[in-house]
Amino acid sequence: MSDKLQKLLAHAGHGSRREIETWIESGRITVNGKRAKLGDRATVRDRILLDGNLVSLNSAATEPIRxxxxxxxxxxxxxxxxxxxxxxxxxxxxxxxxxxxxxxxxxxxxxxxxxxxxxxxxxxxxxxxxxxxxxxxxxxxxxxxxxxxxxxxxxxxxxxxxxxxxxxxxxxxxxxxxxxxxxxxxxxxxxxxxxxxxxxxxxxxxxxxxxxxxxxxxxxxxxxxxxxxxxxxxxxxxxxxxxxxxxxxxxxxxxxxxxxxGPGSRTSGKPARASSTTRRGQRASTDRSPRPTKKSPNKSTRGNSRAGSTTARRRSTKS
CATH class of the missing domain: 3.30.2350.10 (Pseudouridine synthase)
Structure with a gap:
């Protein structure tokens, strides 16, 4: 089904309806090669250009609202x-x-x-x-x-x-x-x-x-x-x-x-080139070499060590 052009673009996250209406009035938008005017309707299958650049509408109904x-x-x-x-x-x-x-x-x-x-x-x-x-x-x-x-x-x-x-x-x-x-x-x-x-x-x-x-x-x-x-x-x-x-x-x-x-943490006010979550995820995916772990000697090992040392002391005494 078709929608008014400003509603379709707004739903896809390209601006507010009022903002998009001003773009239409100033001739910045074309639909299928024709200059758009207020009242025009369109669908996600139409070719819509803003300032000569193709506008993506695929995310209109699937992109999570943030x-x-x-x-x-x-x-x-x-x-x-x-x-x-x-x-x-x-x-x-x-x-x-x-x-x-x-x-x-x-x-x-x-x-x-x-x-x-x-x-x-x-x-x-x-x-x-x-x-x-x-x-x-x-x-x-x-x-x-x-x-x-x-x-x-x-x-x-x-x-x-x-x-x-x-x-x-x-x-x-x-x-x-x-x-x-x-x-x-x-x-x-x-x-x-x-x-x-x-x-x-x-x-x-x-x-x-x-x-x-x-x-x-x-x-x-x-x-x-x-x-x-x-x-x-x-x-x-x-x-x-x-x-x-x-x-x-x-x-x-x-x-x-x-x-x-889920909700993100507060930002300091500096524009982010990539989300910290993404960067952390990339490091985690590339930095997964197993770390060496210390194994505690089991009881049998400790017993064998004591037995060996006792035998050695007896031999040195006899000699």
């Missing part, structure tokens, strides 16, 4: 490359076989915290789509103290952002040691519009001085994942995340198991 959390520090941007030479979040991700990492949403330059990545564009699209209503939780430090009326406005009536109302699901004081003239709050929101959290606080007269995302849907940023590090989601974490957007049955055969592709 996902990881990344602790983004301030100062990194969420694009694959930057004309200004600024560091990007993709530079520190581990290598991935048969695909590439697709970012689930973005964080602006001055925002830190949790970013999710997956090799499955269809999953990334679902996680970002407004219809799923996934919660995003942030730690936010504002200048001043929010009054009860301000909190009510942010969670009840809402504020206007780009001609649309926006509001938080909740605003709660955060128990943080660093306070002074600033105050920390935990906020929960179900949208991901551009700089929305900052702009909402600006709309009620409070400037955001620090912002950190600590949860996306069912995934929480854990303390052991330091800034600039990433960690693969454990199988149960991934399954829970996939089911939260209604794709559990569709991707049941592609979810990795602990035995086949």
């Amino acid at each position: 996902a990881l959390m990344y602790h983004k520090p301030e100062g990194e941007i969420c694009t694959r490359s930057d004309p200004k030479g600024r560091p990007t979040v993709f530079e520190k991700l581990p290598a991935i076989p048969n695909g590439r990492w697709v970012s689930v949403g973005r964080l602006d330059l001055n925002t830190s915290g949790l970013l999710l990545f997956t090799n499955n564009g269809e999953l990334a699209n679902k996680l970002m789509h407004p219809s799923t209503g996934l919660e995003r939780e942030y730690l936010v430090r504002i200048r001043g103290v929010a009054s009860d009326e301000t909190v009510q406005k942010l969670t009840g009536d809402g504020v206007m952002i780009d001609g649309r109302k926006a509001k938080f699901d909740s605003v709660q004081p955060a128990d943080m040691a660093e306070q002074g003239t600033n105050r920390w709050y935990r906020v929960v929101i179900r949208e991901g519009r551009y700089r929305e959290v900052r702009r909402m606080w600006d709309a009620v007269g409070h400037t955001v001085s620090r912002l950190k995302r600590i949860r996306y849907g069912t995934v929480k940023l854990t303390r052991d994942v330091k800034q600039g590090q990433s960690s693969k989601l454990a199988p149960k974490q991934l399954e829970k995340l996939v089911r939260s957007v209604g794709l559990g049955d569709a991707f049941a055969g592609q979810l990795y198991s602990a035995g086949r592709d």
Whole structure:
């Protein structure tokens, strides 16, 4: 059966639907020799080229779905490359076989915290789509103290952002040691519009001085994942995340198991040319010469040695 071109490519891990739609609009994709346009459908048997390079679709239904959390520090941007030479979040991700990492949403330059990545564009699209209503939780430090009326406005009536109302699901004081003239709050929101959290606080007269995302849907940023590090989601974490957007049955055969592709250890933030597991496996397969072992003498051997030494002493005495 055919699928929309952007869905087919996203499912094969070549990008998110939105990203692929921009490629189609800019004429970067051809299908069977013809320039693709939005609305075109295709199958895995079609010849699809991206920038003149053949796109592989064989892994669309067989490649295990992978996902990881990344602790983004301030100062990194969420694009694959930057004309200004600024560091990007993709530079520190581990290598991935048969695909590439697709970012689930973005964080602006001055925002830190949790970013999710997956090799499955269809999953990334679902996680970002407004219809799923996934919660995003942030730690936010504002200048001043929010009054009860301000909190009510942010969670009840809402504020206007780009001609649309926006509001938080909740605003709660955060128990943080660093306070002074600033105050920390935990906020929960179900949208991901551009700089929305900052702009909402600006709309009620409070400037955001620090912002950190600590949860996306069912995934929480854990303390052991330091800034600039990433960690693969454990199988149960991934399954829970996939089911939260209604794709559990569709991707049941592609979810990795602990035995086949279990969660990897945290990475230091340096890009990997090959996985450490693979390198260790290669060394193990080539370094298997048997090691010499010390054999303890058995009882009969020890007995014979004592008997021999006794006989020798008797002979020397007679002589």
